[in-house]
Amino acid sequence: MKSYKKAQTKFLEQVVGFGFLRLCMLIILGILSVIFFDIISKSWGVITWEFLTQSPRNGMAEGGILPTIVGTVLITIITAIFSVPLGMGCAIYLNEYAGTGKLTRLIRISIRNLSGVPSIVYGLFGVALFVEAMHFGTCILSAGLTLGLMTLPWTITASEEALKGVPMSYREGSLALGATQWQSIRTNVLPYAIPGMLTGTILGLARAAGETAPILFTGAAFALPGLPKSLFDQFMAMPYHLYIMSTQHHAIEIVRPIAYGTALVLILVVFLMNLSAIVLRYHLRKSRQE
Amino acid sequence: MSQNFIAIDGFNFYYGQSKCLKNITLGIAPKEVTSIIGPSGCGKSTLLRCFNRMNDLIPNTRIEGTIHIDGQNIYTPDVDVVDLRRKVGMVFQRPNPFPKSIFENVAYGLRINGVKNKEFIAEKIEQGLINAGLWNEVKDRLHENALRLSGGQQQRLCVARALAIEPEVVLMDEPASALDPIATAKLEELIVELKKKYTIVIVTHNMQQAARISDITVFLMQGELIERGKTSEIFTRPTKKITEEYITGRFG
Numbered sequence: 289m290k291s292y293k294k295a296q297t298k299f300l301e302q303v304v305g306f307g308f309l310r311l312c313m314l315i316i317l318g319i320l321s322v323i324f325f326d327i328i329s330k331s332w333g334v335i336t337w338e339f340l341t342q343s344p345r346n347g348m349a350e351g352g353i354l355p356t357i358v359g360t361v362l363i364t365i366i367t368a369i370f371s372v373p374l375g376m377g378c379a380i381y382l383n384e385y386a387g388t389g390k391l392t393r394l395i396r397i398s399i400r401n402l403s404g405v406p407s408i409v410y411g412l413f414g415v416a417l418f419v420e421a422m423h424f425g426t427c428i429l430s431a432g433l434t435l436g437l438m439t440l441p442w443t444i445t446a447s448e449e450a451l452k453g454v455p456m457s458y459r460e461g462s463l464a465l466g467a468t469q470w471q472s473i474r475t476n477v478l479p480y481a482i483p484g485m486l487t488g489t490i491l492g493l494a495r496a497a498g499e500t501a502p503i504l505f506t507g508a509a510f511a512l513p514g515l516p517k518s519l520f521d522q523f524m525a526m527p528y529h530l531y532i533m534s535t536q537h538h539a540i541e542i543v544r545p546i547a548y549g550t551a552l553v554l555i556l557v558v559f560l561m562n563l564s565a566i567v568l569r570y571h572l573r574k575s576r577q578e
Numbered sequence: 579m580s581q582n583f584i585a586i587d588g589f590n591f592y593y594g595q596s597k598c599l600k601n602i603t604l605g606i607a608p609k610e611v612t613s614i615i616g617p618s619g620c621g622k623s624t625l626l627r628c629f630n631r632m633n634d635l636i637p638n639t640r641i642e643g644t645i646h647i648d649g650q651n652i653y654t655p656d657v658d659v660v661d662l663r664r665k666v667g668m669v670f671q672r673p674n675p676f677p678k679s680i681f682e683n684v685a686y687g688l689r690i691n692g693v694k695n696k697e698f699i700a701e702k703i704e705q706g707l708i709n710a711g712l713w714n715e716v717k718d719r720l721h722e723n724a725l726r727l728s729g730g731q732q733q734r735l736c737v738a739r740a741l742a743i744e745p746e747v748v749l750m751d752e753p754a755s756a757l758d759p760i761a762t763a764k765l766e767e768l769i770v771e772l773k774k775k776y777t778i779v780i781v782t783h784n785m786q787q788a789a790r791i792s793d794i795t796v797f798l799m800q801g802e803l804i805e806r807g808k809t810s811e812i813f814t815r816p817t818k819k820i821t822e823e824y825i826t827g828r829f830g
C-alpha cells in the first residue's frame with residue numbers, strides 16, 4: 289500500500305491542475321470581453337434603424353451601411369451554393385469510396401495544406417481564374433466563388449470528420465442486409481453525419497463572411513451609388529468597408545463611430561450564423577433521437 | 579446430408595502480412611447448425627465474415643483459395659456482393675442496432691430491397707420480432723429508438739433484423755454473449771427452429787450451447803482447422819487430444 293500516493297497529495301494536485309485550467313479559461317474570456325465591450329461602447333449610439341437601412345452619404349461620412357450588409361449576405365450565399373454541395377460531395381467521396389491508397393492520402397494532405405494558404409493568395413487566384421480567365425469581371429459572382437474556393441478545404445475537412453464520427457458498425461450492419469454502398473451511405477451514414485457536416489460548414493461560411501483579402505481584387509468596391517442589380521455587379525462588403533473606414537477614409541477621426549458600428553454589425557452577422565449552426569445541429573440531433 | 583451448401587477449399591486469409599486463416603477446408607451442409615468453437619483470437623469471426631465477404635470492407639486484407647455457396651464461387655469478380663449478402667445474413671458479435679426506431683430497424687432490410695407494401699412490412703416485422711423472442715417486450719414501443727433497448731434486447735433485435743429479409747444462410751457471431759439464461763434458451767430454441775428453413779453457422783464460446791444446438795462442430799485454433807465432426811462425436815470422443823483439452827476446459 290505504501291507506493292500509493294496520499295489522498296492529500298492527490299487532492300492538492302487536482303486543485304492546482306483545475307486552477308491552472310480555470311485560469312486559461314478566464315484569460316481568454318477576459319480578452320474577449322474587453323474586445324467586445326470596446327466595440328459595443330464605441331458603436332452604441334451609431335446603431336440605429338437608419339444605420340441599417342440607408343446607403344452612405346456625404347462621402348461616406350454619414351448615413352448607413354445597407355449596401356455593405358447586402359453585399360456581404362449576397363457573396364456569402366454564392367459561397368454557400370458553391371462550396372457546401374461540392375465540399376460535402378468531396379468529403380463523402382474521400383471518406384466512403386476513395387479507400388486508403390497513396391493517392392487518397394496525397395489528396396487529403398493537399399486539402400489540409402490548402403486550408404493553410406493565406407486568404408490573399410486565394411484573392412489573387414480568384415482574379416486570375418474567375419475575373420480574367422472566365423471573364424466574369426470583378427463582381428459578386430467572382431468574389432463569392434473565390435470565397436467558396438477558400439472555404440472548400442474547411443468544408444471538406446469538417447464534413448470528413450463528421451463522417452468519421454459515424455460508427456463503422458452502421459455501415460457494416462446495413463451492407464450485411466444487402467444494401468448497396470450508396471444505399472448504406474444515404475440511409476445509414478449521412479443522416480447521422482449531416483448535423484456535424486452542417487455545423488462545420490456554417491462555421492466556415494461565417495469565417496468567409498468576415499474575410500477582406502479574397503474579395504479585395506475580385507469585386508468589392510470602395511463606394512457605390514446604389515445596391516447591386518445582378519451577380520455581375522460590383523458590391524460593397526462589411527469587412528472591406530470597415531477597412532476603408534479605419535484606414536483609407538479622408539476623415540478617419542470623424543467616421544470612427546461608423547467603423548465601430550460596422551464592426552458590431554459584422555460581428556452580429558457572424559454570431560447569428562454560428563448561432564444558427566448550433567440551433568440547427570441541436571434540432572437535427574433531437575429529431576434523430578426520437 | 580451429402581451435398582455441401584457452403585464449401586471452403588484451401589482457404590487462407592491475411593490481415594496485411596499476418597496470416598489469420600491457414601489452409602481451411604471445410605464443408606457445411608444445408609439446413610444444419612454448424613458451430614465454430616475455439617480460443618479467443620483464433621479466427622472464428624474472421625472465417626464467418628468471409629462467408630458474406632464482410633472482410634472486403636477492411637483495407638489491406640487478402641484471400642487465397644475458394645469458398646462456394648450454393649455452388650457459386652463467392653470470390654470471383656462477377657459475383658454481386660449485394661446479392662450475396664442478401665442471401666447470407668449476419669448477426670454481429672457486438673449488437674449494432676441502427677439509431678432508428680425498433681420498427682425501422684427491422685424494416686430496414688425490406689425497404690432497401692425494395693419492399694413498399696406497408697401491411698407486408700408490418701407483418702414481417704411482427705413475425706421477425708416474435709421469432710427473435712422480443713415481440714412481447716417491444717410491441718408497445720415499436721417507434722422508440724432502438725438504442726434505448728438493453729444489450730440483450732438489442733442483440734435479439736439484430737437477429738430479427740437479419741431474419742426479416744429471409745436469407746438462406748444465417749451467420750451468428752456469439753449471438754448469446756449478451757443474453758441472460760432465459761433469453762439464451764429462447765434464442766437456442768429459435769435456432770433449432772430456424773434450422774428447418776436456413777443453413778446456420780454460429781460462433782460460440784459456450785460449449786454446452788454448441789453441444790445443445792449444433793449438428794456439426796468445428797474446432798479452430800490459431801487459424802487452423804483442428805477438427806470437424808458430428809457434435810455428438812466431438813463432444814464425446816474427439817479424435818485429437820487438443821480438442822478434448824479445449825472442450826473440457828483443461829486447455830492451456
Ligand SMILES: Nc1ncnc2c1ncn2[C@@H]1O[C@H](COP(=O)(O)OP(=O)(O)OP(=O)(O)O)[C@@H](O)[C@H]1O
Pocket residue numbers: 593598616617618619620621622623624625636671
Ligand atoms: N481488422 C483487423 N485487422 C487486423 N487484424 C485483425 C483484425 N480483426 C481481427 N484481427 C486479428 O485476427 C485474429 C483473429 O481475430 P478474430 O476476430 O477472427 O478472432 P475470434 O476467433 O473471433 O476471437 P473472439 O473469440 O475473441 O471473438 C486475431 O489475432 C485478431 O487480432
Ligand SMILES: [Mg+2]
Pocket residue numbers: 622623624671751
Ligand atoms: Mg470473434
